[in-house]
Amino acid sequence: xxxxxxxxxxxxxxxxxxxxxxxxxxxxxxxxxxxxxxxxxxxxxxxxxxxxxxxxxxxxxxxxxxxxxxxxxxxxxxxxxxxxxxxxxxxxxxxxxxxxxxxxxxxxxxxxxxxxxxxxxxxxxxxxxxxxxxxxxxxxxxxxxxxxxxxxxxxxxxxxxxxxxxxxxxxxxxxxxxxxxxxxxxxxxxxxxxxxxxxxxxxxxxxx
Numbered sequence: 001x002x003x004x005x006x007x008x009x010x011x012x013x014x015x016x017x018x019x020x021x022x023x024x025x026x027x028x029x030x031x032x033x034x035x036x037x038x039x040x041x042x043x044x045x046x047x048x049x050x051x052x053x054x055x056x057x058x059x060x061x062x063x064x065x066x067x068x069x070x071x072x073x074x075x076x077x078x079x080x081x082x083x084x085x086x087x088x089x090x091x092x093x094x095x096x097x098x099x100x101x102x103x104x105x106x107x108x109x110x111x112x113x114x115x116x117x118x119x120x121x122x123x124x125x126x127x128x129x130x131x132x133x134x135x136x137x138x139x140x141x142x143x144x145x146x147x148x149x150x151x152x153x154x155x156x157x158x159x160x161x162x163x164x165x166x167x168x169x170x171x172x173x174x175x176x177x178x179x180x181x182x183x184x185x186x187x188x189x190x191x192x193x194x195x196x197x198x199x200x201x202x203x204x205x206x207x208x
Contacts, residue, residue: 007040009185042151072089106138115134183199
């Protein structure tokens, strides 16, 4: 199922939760938005709508790193001692070379590190855990751990901590409903899915 469908279903779960607990219009909008985002979260393990929203383009970072590398190479040729010139030249070339290896998945890893750092700075447990989730997603194969029961449990902990932090009822249920709706929509039993999800990782890698 594509990202637009997951987003729509997730938003619908937020609307259902909001109507069930009879929230105010502003809280309803919040829950619909959270449901939509939660419905996309499992697909952080692949380039998609949500990943592209929360990360810079790797091409931007590549260009900046390459420009810095080139400037360092030229600067090292005219400044410093012979040893410093060679060191600067080597670092500049290294930056140019390594920047060509940067992929969008690496940008997600950088984002995860930034979110963890932000969580420590703000002393918010949910934000630290969210950063860890993003880091895991940056390394996990598609439809693996983010699409498993472990992923559901971990995301549930994040959602609960987030609800406690902002003090709005319905946040936990909305996030969980949105997340689980994604997994249900991706199961192999549905006729439009060629692949399923590995729900019981790491105990079993069988797709369902």
